[in-house]
Amino acid sequence: MSHQGRGIKVRVQKFGNFLSSMVMPNIGAFIAWGLITALFIEAGWFPNEELASLVDPMVKYLLPLLIGYTGGKLVYDTRGGVVGAIATMGVIVGAEIPMFLGAMVMGPIGGWVIKKFDSLIEGKIKTGFEMLVNNFSSGILGGILAVLSYLLVGPGVSVLTGWLVTGVEWMLGIGVLPLTSILIEPAKILFLNNAINHGVLSPIGIEQVKQTGESILFLLEANPGPGIGVLLAYCFFGRGTAKQTAPGASIIHFFGGIHEIYFPYVLMNPLLLIAVILGGISGVFTLSVLGGGLVAPSSPGSFLAILAVTPSGNxxxxxAGVLVAAIVSLVISSIILKTSKANEGNIEEASQKMQEMKGKKSSVASALSSAKEANGEFNPKDINHIIFACDAGMGSSAMGASLLRKKVKEAGLNMKVTNTAISNLPNDAKLVITQEELTPRARQKVPNAYHISVDNFLSSPKYDELIHRLITEDVVKEESKDEEVDHSPSTNQDVLRKENIFLNKQFSSKEEAIRFAGRALADGGYVDESYIEAMIERDNITTTYMGNDVAIPHGTDEAKKSVKNSGVTIIQVPEGIDYDGQKVRLIFGIAGKDGGHLEILSAIAITCSEMENVEKMATAKTADEILSIIGASFEK
Structure with a gap:
């Protein structure tokens, strides 16, 4: 494909994602309308003329206004949403049919117009008149757009819809409606599914429901059959992580209605487009022959949602339409997967490709080098506080923070580096670093922050990349001021006692090693017995392997109440132990209370960041040797 062709494809994909983003937040409203329609219209399960009066106002006013507001908000936050809704009202009143497509046009236009206006007057409004100008400008511009959409957009979309209705009736008449899958199925992969379903098919389908009580058009895009066929084929004939994840994806797609989940599996092997197209054609053909159809759109495209809006006789x-589509797609997908060399099971790469289609990054693995994130440009000048986060906030994050704090100080940067539990992340956090498995939780907690994932807290290259980025962006340098920490020898001796260093140990499993570390903490009076199980639970959440042959098992955030005093125990395993696929020779069991363990943990982190020191500790003959190696880090 030429560079120009790829550029066009990417633009179409991003456009499709934008249209989808206008619909997805409002799916709940579509479900409510669909259920009311299925229950109370004349052809519904419980016909009720009074309650059925809700149907038309919801589909004509509520749903388009929600889409228009969301479209405007995507462009320019709440202010854009308000103007987008006003503009959408004009297109609603200017047409006789539901204006989903008109809302997708006028909502973003309204947001764009008010955004441009605000940029033109920025800094030119006298103090005290800001509210007056803001309110009148949104009202005036929104009113103008409403009039224009009433006069031009509404009638224009009505004419376009009329042509589409005529075309659909013609296709039904000559029996070629199944061929629409040739366009619909690939378009779904381009994230045009919601634009097609709600922007084109739904308005036409609603008109058909008024005439016949049902419409097959609601099933052209929403049929989960083609997608479940692909996923089931991966369950049987896939490889690697693709095969492992396919069963879960099948459940989410078929019963949850999230069609996007099967898109990466198709992208891994584009020949599978043949399977979904033929599956779609066979499904639509079956529905046409048997007279299938729904009384309202199936939103989301779940098998359960389809059943909910199916009329009693259908x-x-x-x-049958779903089943046939699934079988055809499954058979063809299976043949393709068994005969194609392209199936290497690289679902991660395919997911990243899908996210790139959507205009978003699939991970933050290259966040620093590319200096971009899903929520905008990475601007180092805005960062003055780096937060490491982990589940409990007392183990891996403390070690990572110690290492980066040392690097920040050496670089002469005026940058605060702290650690915390994910549950305690402040809402105004700007830069958060977590283990890869914990990044989704951190992102959910503080979605507006820049998130960096690391898989090795002790020697991750992300630290140096961050420091380099901060320096090259001319971030103000100052002598870094570390927080006051009590370095008294008595405190260190209380936290890490010589008798809690165990040499030349062997374990048959990771769990046995973690239990040994927990038992040592309990016997030392640092924790209650319940803390041992919490250490196992914490490691099940995400690995406590830190890199450089080091692991630091510790309890969950909830287990902090089981900690009596801060304590650390060191277990030397010279021959190593399999720890989530990694070799571990040094195990540091940790219990933290009121930060009393942090100095020891910082020393461990700094010491173990050098593989030479790890080697010395893993082969040490006495506990004093280990203490002397760690103790040297207190002075650094």
Missing amino acids: YFANI
């Missing part, structure tokens, strides 16, 4: 036809 269950056999609709279930």
Whole structure:
């Protein structure tokens, strides 16, 4: 494909994602309308003329206004959403049919217009008149757009919809409606599924429901059959992580209605487009022959949602349409996967490709080098506080923070580096570093922060990349001021006692090693017995392997109440132990209370960041040797 062709494809994909983003936040409203329609219209399960009066206002006013508001908000936050909704009202009143497509046009236009206006007057409004100008400008511009959409957009979309209705009726008449899958199935992969389903098919389908009580059009895009066929084929004939993740993806797709989840599996092997297209064609053909259809859109495209809006006489036809599509897609997908060399099971790469299609980064693995994130440009000048986060906030994050704090100080940067539990992340956090497995939780907690994932807290290259980025962006340098820490020998001796260093140990499993570390902490009076199980639970959440042959098992955030005093125990395993696929020779069991363990943990982190020191500790003959190596880090 030429460079120009790829550029066009990417633009179409991002455009499709933008349209989808206008619909997805409002799926709940579509479900509510669909259920009310299925229950109370004349052809519904419980016909009720009074309650059925809710149907038309919801589909004509509520749903388009929500789409228009969301579209405007995507462009320019709440202010753009308000103007987008006003502009959408004009297109609603200017047409006789539901204006989903018109809302997708006028909502973003409204947000763009008010955004441009605000940029033109920025800094030119006298103090005290800001509210007056803001309110009148949104009202005036919104009113103008509403009039224009009433006069031009509404009638224009109505004419376009009329042509589409005529075309659909013609296709139904000559029996070629199944061929629409040739366009619909690939378009879904381009994230045009919501634009097609709600922008084109739904308005036409609603008109058909008024005439016949049902419409097959609601099933052209929403049929989960083609997608479940692909996923089931991966369950049987896939490889690697693709095969491992396919069963879970199948459940989410078929019963949850999230069609996007199967897109990466198709992208791994584009020949599978043949399978979904033929599956879609066979499904639509079956529905056409048996007279299938729904009384309202299936939102989301879940098998359960389809059943919920199926009229009483159409269950056999609709279930058959889904089943046939799934079988055809499964058979063809299986043949493709068994005969194709392209199936290497690289679902991560395919997911990243899908995220790139959507205009978002799939991970933060290259966040620093590319200086971009899903929420905008990475601007080092805005960062004055780096937060390491982990589940409990007392183990891996403390070690990572210690290492980076040392690097920040050496670089002469005025930068605060702290650690905390993910549950305690402040809302105004700007830069958060976590283990890869914990990044989704951290992102959910503080979605507006820049998130960096690391898989090795002791020697991750991300630290140096961050420091380099901060320096090259001319971040103000100052002598870094570390927080006051009590370095008294008595405190260190209380936390790390000589008798809690165990040499030449062997374990048959990781769990046995963690239990040994927990038992040592309990016997030393640092924790209650319950803390041992909490250490196992914490490691099940995400590995406590830190890199450089080092692991630091510790309890969960909830287990802090089981900690009596801060304590650390060191277990030497010279022959090593399999720890989540990594070799571990040094195990540091940790219990933290009121930060009393942090100095020891900092020393461990700094010491073990050098593989030479790890080698010395892993081969040490006495506990004093280990203490002397760690103790040297207190002075650094």
